[in-house]
Amino acid sequence: MDDLVNITVDGLKMQVPKGTLLWEACQAHGIDIPIFCYHTKLGPVGACRTCLVEVEGMTKGPITACSTPVTDGMVVRTRSPIAQKAQRGILEFLLLNHPLDCPICDRGGECPLQDQTFAYGPGSSRYVEPKRHHVKPIVLGPTIALDRERCVLCWRCVRFTAEIAEDKSIVLLDRGDHTVVGTFQDEPYVSNFSGNVVELCPVGALTARKQRFNFRPWELQNRPSICPHCAFGCNINISVRKNDEVIRFLSRDNPEVDDSWLCDRGRFDFEFINSPQRLTAPLVRDGDAFLEVSWTEAFELISNRLRSILDESGAHALAGIAAARMTNEGLHVFKRFMRDVVGTGLVDHTPRPNLRLTPGQQQAFARLGRNLMPIAGLDDARTILLLGADPSEREPVMELRIRQAVNRHGAQLVIANPEEITLSPKASHAASYETGGLAAFIRSLTSALRRGPQGSNNDDSASALVRTYLAEGPIAVIYDASFPGTLDKGDAVLALDDFVEALRARAAVGTLPLLDAANSMGARDLDILPPDGWSSSVIDALLGPDSQVRAAILAGADLAAGAGEETLRRLNQLDLLVVQELFMTETARLADVVLPAASFAEQIGTFTNSERRVQRLHEAVPAPGVARADWEILVDLSQHFDNALPYAGARQIWDDIRRTVPAYAPVAFDSIGPRGVRIEETQVLESA
Amino acid sequence: MAVLTDDARRRIGEYAALYPAARSALLPALHVAQNELGWLPRDAMEEVAELLGLDWDQVEEVASFYTMYYKDPVGTYVLEVCKTVPCAYLGADDIIDYVSAKLGIQPGETTADGMFTLFRVECLAACHRAPVMQVNHRYYQNLTPERVDALIEAARQLQLQSAGAPGFAIRRTWSESVENAQ
């Protein structure tokens, strides 16, 4: 911070770090300068010239605030007659060929061009020539439509596909005033990140085909939340209409996590929230059908049956499985209910890695789960090593962060995988091993490491890799905590743990696991696992041939989906199957009692992402019918038992989590701001 | 589908080797491809992309920027008459009208027999020899209607003589002989 410079903008004196772009400095001090081509995440190109401002001493006319770094003593006027004339001139040029269809434009109401036009009055009356015409709109690909008449050629979309997603599919074609954005020979624009170009487009030229003309931006309110689709934990805003309908997900920039990007799966898969198929009331089986009942009726039925089963067969007759997409609060109450209210230790979560670890392997796995590196730390890595991990499949936005680390920060990417993955062309080095051979591959690296400088002079490929890429830190090791394609996963755990240790002896190392679901990390931290941890699986116990289990509570765990006959038979055999769900899933269909649950968008709570960052969910829309948050359901159910749970809200539950999970202890609920709180920053996790 | 001859592919490879980065060979490579095919069809752009290790999008993005690459089929002989000052008022407009009337095509069009395409183009750096045109990117200067007649006649003759030969050979033979004749 010693490198501050003094500048004056519109009479306001400010101190800003040397080299800051003038636009950013102004923005930080509440001075608004119009922009089109500039975007904080894409960097300056200075192409549109809308951000022209007057700078004292300028020789060649006004300068572009977006591409000019501040220098000490700079005196800037953003609203002076010279600046205004320049800005208005550009606006007039922009509007020459721009259709005046704001009333029917998807961007109407949130368009900087429209705002500026209102502010300055329509400037195009001096243009008497015919406007440029294009077919409108054209289909750019499965997800995106393009209206070329509205396009202002800021080429943000082009730069996004070329520089961020690197699928390069949107390009500029032709030149001069014939320039258009398009694709090679009108091939479809296909990308896992296509939705971002809609958000980047400052006007209504690029639209999501799903959403075109469905809404007017001014009807919407944006409510902060976290994407529920994977463990990366991208921050989103949920756009809500009339307080009860989810219209779209927008990115909500968290530079620590998503850096403002979303993948298409996360962005476009939201309609389930509004679905008319959602469960709206508790249901009780009546022969082949279900009857709607009140919560009290449902709870009484469950508690009576459960009590008699427990009385007859003991606590091990009940198993509970919770979905790892539940909030920390939901999971914590679930665990409390099972262990403290009904007294069973048979809890587990799903989806989870199918691990059967020996005690030694469990310790290794726990070590690996500690001291995770921050996602943003990828930018500092010298080498990023993907060990049997494919972020594009599992946590897609991590792919973009890795590309950025390589492109902007010079990281080297090393990929070890039996097959090509999306990131392979980006790798400085790609190593292959036979499917199933992950552990052996890792061990070959470890022995090369241990051979030390001389040993690694060997000319085998592992030594070469170690010599070239692992000699110096920081090294980011990304692994898939499910160890896909690996037969002996326990062995792979040991090998990986040993490798990381050997690596640590040489260089700074950070690890990041790829996990299964939005709150997989929470489920681990809150210990939603069998009493012997990762050495068994309650799902196996429940579904196994000599299962003792007679009753099950499945919270969002759709075990029947796509399962074989044996599983269905086992679930059918249960004396009591209680299912908490959003939909009438295949599992719910087999249930005795179905309880309608609130989705992530309908409750207050937290998720913990794969770098162990706790992030807040808010109630964006009300849950349908009488559906409730998972924790609310279980708290209410507990009232029908002796050890009723005392919680009245998510805050209280969180405080209880802090009491029982030491790592979470320092984090007060209200300290979880818009960017979340990374647990590792506050305390090294010892208890995992 | 491969549309370039082995010779063209080899020459593109040679160009790529000249530069520190293969992408620099994109403009030369497109010249080579167009020389063979007369214009740049999709297949040619794809093949150039493949040869230089680029994405096809990048090729069209670049090709569409430059006016000398033809994005649509053109005639065997492309007549490009300069229309900028001073050519404009030193006879270029008349030459364009003359060619247009003689061949029965407007600027931008190709004759029905696929022999000639006429374009009006910007300054060709030959203002002192106005009016001027390029035919298949060779200069023909100090144009008069008589000269244009001779050029077109020579082109037709050569086209007849070498019927069946690949386009590039025709172009070259013709350019050389007419140039020598001037």
Add this chain to the structure above:
Amino acid sequence: MSKEPILFKHLAVPDINKLGVYVENGGYEGLRKAVTDMKPEDVTKEVSDSGLRGRGGAGFPTGRKWSFIPKGVLPTYLVVNADESEPGAFKDRELMERNPHQLLEGVALSAYAIGCRLAFIYVRGEFLYIQEILDAALAEAYAGGYLGKNIFGSGYDIEIVVHRGAGAYICGEESALLDSLEGYRGFPRLRPPFPAVKGLYGQPTVINNVETLANVPHIVRHGSAWFRSYGTEKSPGTKICSISGPVQKPGNYELEMGTPFRVLLEEKAGGMLPGKTLKAYIPGGASAPMLPNRPEFIDVPITYEDYPAVGSTMGSASFILIPEDVCIIYAQLRISEFFAHESCGKCIPCREGTPWLMKTVRRIERGEGREDDLPLLLDICDNILGRSFCALGDFSTSNIVASIKYFYDEYEEHIRRRACPHISATAAVA
């Protein structure tokens, strides 16, 4: 010219384009002297002392440009700007066509000065035959050991690649040229970083015009003092002047800087064609403001400093003459069409402004002008000038402003009479 020409001195020598003939006439002597006798800094110093200024248009001191190359950042590149697309300019073409080795020697010398071992000559796409001439000359020079590895046993290697564009005036703008040379659309680049710091392939790069570099062998051979004996204090040396339009002998003439335009017009070019009178002329290619036929504008000395003093610029010294019988609006239309056609489309003011100027001028020319079209044109120019990303936008305004300034009546008459008062614009054909 009273003194011996510099660049055109050998034009009369038959076959000067052949290596042997070039060498017999003292060719590659400068290069030999430099690589065997001089340190790179010495070459730069000589060129700095000579006061040589860039012949591409802007007139930036060449030695100074070279001195911006940071020490020790390798590789460095030299790129020759042979894009020559400015309407009215055809001098580099002749320099390369007639005496290719003079340029190649200049390139090698300049490359030596900045520590470059791989240089590029970017010729405009239409210069197919120039590429062939240069490639042939290069092959000869490599074979003769004048270029290539270890020239003159000095240990210095220099390779030159001739790269041909594909039709885009903007690629004459040096940073767009670099993008084009790297295989991209020819978009000008954001500065800083300047090419001297991060240019071709992100490396330190010098970009110089053909004529600029063609001077270098002579400066190295004969010294900066000799060079300064030509021209004026601020514009030393000679200048190849292209003159075109209805004159007796259009063509390129090498004049000592400071020679009045009148000498070029009346002596060199032999005056106007019979029956033609001069109405106006553009001194520096289509981007330079035109000047009407008045004695004070005809007697301007051809230098970097004298043209700005009369409200124009010498640019590349490409003189386009407009005769009395050509409608100025028609001439302006063709100029405006040129810039609209050549705008790269990167920035809004140029992309949208140049077609607007063109369409408005076209309306006036067709007799559909409106009363407020002239203030409109000037205001559009005002909104482009100094606002566009690169100078092309600025260039598109200079003749609009100048033609309205000097030929206001002609514009007004078009608008008033709702027609072009000239019988026919093309009646001017010689």
